[in-house]
Amino acid sequence: MDIIRVEGGHALAGSVCVSGAKNSALKLMAATLLAPGVTTLQNVPNISDVHVMGKVLKRMGATIEVADEHSLVIDTSNVDSWEAPYELVAKMRASTAVMGPLLGRFGRAKIAMPGGCNLGARKIDMHILGLEALGVKFDTDHGYIHADASEGLIGANVTLEFASVGATENLIMAAVRARGTTVIDNAAREPEIVDLANMLNSMGAKIVGAGTPVVQIEGVKELHPTTHRVIGDRIEAGTFIVAGALAAGEDGIEVRGFNSNHLGMVIKKFELMGIDIEHIEGGVRVRRAERILPVDIQTLPFPGFPTDMQAQAMVLSALADGSSVITENIFENRFMFASELVRMGADIRIESHHAMIHGVKGFSGAQVVSPDLRGGAALVVAGLVADGYTEVSAIHHIDRGYEHFVKKLEDLGACVQRATIPDPTDE
Numbered sequence: 001m002d003i004i005r006v007e008g009g010h011a012l013a014g015s016v017c018v019s020g021a022k023n024s025a026l027k028l029m030a031a032t033l034l035a036p037g038v039t040t041l042q043n044v045p046n047i048s049d050v051h052v053m054g055k056v057l058k059r060m061g062a063t064i065e066v067a068d069e070h071s072l073v074i075d076t077s078n079v080d081s082w083e084a085p086y087e088l089v090a091k092m093r094a095s096t097a098v099m100g101p102l103l104g105r106f107g108r109a110k111i112a113m114p115g116g117c118n119l120g121a122r123k124i125d126m127h128i129l130g131l132e133a134l135g136v137k138f139d140t141d142h143g144y145i146h147a148d149a150s151e152g153l154i155g156a157n158v159t160l161e162f163a164s165v166g167a168t169e170n171l172i173m174a175a176v177r178a179r180g181t182t183v184i185d186n187a188a189r190e191p192e193i194v195d196l197a198n199m200l201n202s203m204g205a206k207i208v209g210a211g212t213p214v215v216q217i218e219g220v221k222e223l224h225p226t227t228h229r230v231i232g233d234r235i236e237a238g239t240f241i242v243a244g245a246l247a248a249g250e251d252g253i254e255v256r257g258f259n260s261n262h263l264g265m266v267i268k269k270f271e272l273m274g275i276d277i278e279h280i281e282g283g284v285r286v287r288r289a290e291r292i293l294p295v296d297i298q299t300l301p302f303p304g305f306p307t308d309m310q311a312q313a314m315v316l317s318a319l320a321d322g323s324s325v326i327t328e329n330i331f332e333n334r335f336m337f338a339s340e341l342v343r344m345g346a347d348i349r350i351e352s353h354h355a356m357i358h359g360v361k362g363f364s365g366a367q368v369v370s371p372d373l374r375g376g377a378a379l380v381v382a383g384l385v386a387d388g389y390t391e392v393s394a395i396h397h398i399d400r401g402y403e404h405f406v407k408k409l410e411d412l413g414a415c416v417q418r419a420t421i422p423d424p425t426d427e
């Protein structure tokens, strides 16, 4: 089994450049289905979730050429299937992002029902309600959702019950090809949605208001291929900021390749925790905090504190001088990471969707299991300042979203390596 082994206590220095945003790239890849022809995506992260989305598109008849490590040339001219099969959706829920584009292009989609995941039940009822308002008829059998809009999509007003990222994206990608105008109220405002709307507009769509709670989409007859550069990954950036705040040497570290406005609330909260973050061209410089102050954080849709930074923030607060509270409002099951951090000496009590964290003096290296993508990365970061060795297993979770994570940490001066070890539970 593969693990990441970290020896704590090595100071970080230098600069790290984050990759393109996973949660943008996946949706932009899906959006290429809307424009028959060759679309080029640049700054695409080389991560396993992107590989899975590549398989989804290929299964439908697209061809993908990897022009360089970070540029994908996707030809959707010969796409002739509208099915996202179970084995791929089960690997990656974000495969459901093809539903909107398939409805937009073919008026139909057959998508395996995603089921729950390690963050909770994760329903897609809001996607379905919104698409129904656009005239889509849904049916389910044998674990598949059949969506039919063969008579055409019709623009409508849709108010989302919650500002869901995935529902907003699927609705936008269907509405760009609807007859008439669609207005999405209480839309998600994440930077990845703005990135998607920018790409669709460069393909000929007419979307205004992306990044605000009201997005208006005037349907068009066709979309054409384009070339688009994926925005930098704000969550990867935030993860390295936490690494710097804990382990940087005297000069701090630079985290580049992203727009620091996309981390507004994270930077604000970290500054309240006493972390020195300086804005520089193309990113930030972060210095090690001599004393971390306790904090009260609630995860919320953008521009609130992102749930995808919750575990990393918990690592910081676990070493604070005092008691912190972190409230998870987005996912029902995103505290699994806490019990692993407790194995490293943290003092955390979970009550429903609140975590009460009493700061301790330090972590002690241990064998821990990556519970999910962000939790896994956060455990590696905790290992940077732990006493002795930390071994993080189940690192396929980390590979889903962090490109060359070990190499980037190594380049900053961390003592970290990937290793293959025998599974200790095997006889």
Ligand code: EPU
Pocket: 022, 023, 024, 026, 094, 121, 122, 123, 124, 125, 126, 127, 128, 162, 163, 164, 165, 166, 167, 188, 306, 307, 308, 330, 331, 332, 373, 374, 401
């Ligand atoms: N929800 C419903 N019904 C729906 C849609 C969502 O109940 O129809 C619930 C979900 O179960 C969840 C909450 O609403 O509890 C938020 O879900 P949302 O739709 O906003 O999230 P998502 O689109 O499924 C994306 C990211 C997540 C990120 C969230 C929130 C991708 C591929 N995933 O998920 O990223 O945490 O938005 O910002 O874009 C990650 O990268 O580690 C990750 C989990």
